[in-house]
Amino acid sequence: MERGWPTWVLLHGIAKSNKNVVLSPWEFFSQQITLMNPAISPLCFGRLIWLLVSHEGRRYRVIAFTYLTAFTEFVVMHGKNYYLAPAYPMLFAAGGVAFERIFALRMRWLKPAIAFLVVASAAVFAPVVLPILSPEKLLAYMRAIHFEAPRTETSHTAALPQLFADQFGWEEMVRSVARVYASMPANEQKLAAIFCQNYGEAGAIDFFGPKYGLPPALSGHQNYFYWGPGNYAGEIMIVLDDDATDEREQFRSVEDLGMVESSPWAMPWEQRLHIFVCRDLKIPLRELWPKVRVWL
Known part of the structure; x- marks a missing residue:
């Protein structure tokens, strides 16, 4: 607190500038699905709804309010899509508990199927978030799977996604x-x-x-x-x-x-x-x- 509220100052400055790509609430939400792995998103957002509306989830409702507050702040103040990433572990944990309860006694066969889907999806997206491929092979791979990384800054014109371009030179x-x-x-x-x-x-x-x-x-x-x-x-x-x-x-x-x-x-x-x-x-x-x- 000695330096005030640095994140607020950062977002306030960004909101008055043309640095970041301005996303609508729906665009920001859809990019969250891509960032967290599409196969996991139903588990994550389903648990968010459970925290908000269920009697059992009332005890942990502050988690949902924290997420929604941060989500709203980043949309209104033009934050980058990955600024919300630190909020997901708590939703993953809540979703994991729900997953175990739902499939503990029924539809057990779905557990390995869902696990396979999550791992397969992670394998597909791994090269676009981890430095596995050379730049040339990465661009070819992205074209092959018809994936284009969302731009986060208006001035980004590099061939590579900024996540990787910022690691060169x-x-x-x-x-x-x-x-x-x-x-x-x-x-x-x-x-x-x-x-x-x-x-x-x-x-x-x-x-x-x-x-x-x-x-x-x-x-x-x-x-x-x-x-x-x-x-x-x-x-x-x-x-x-x-x-x-x-x-x-x-x-x-x-x-x-x-x-x-x-x-x-x-x-x-x-x-x-x-x-x-x-x-x-x-x-x-x-x-x-x-x-x-x-x-x-």
């Missing part, structure tokens, strides 16, 4: 930054901060960076903003961005050292990043820091 990007950092004199390296536009880029620097001798990243995106600028003063900053409009307003010197290396399977905007070496920040970094906050 990171180490190539970090190597590009490392080459720039290594080319600096030792005295400049001690002063140089690496600033990224989002937590994906910053996380890649923090994950792969130690192998290449890079310092931790800075960013104004979500939790990175709260971690602040550290001891950096802004004398020298290596900035990842797709253009230098903001940087030229903030620094007295901006040098474009070209685009990062990436993967053809990465998200398009990550492939378009340039590396800017910025020197002589016009105002103290701590004074600038509140202005770099991004909560989308």
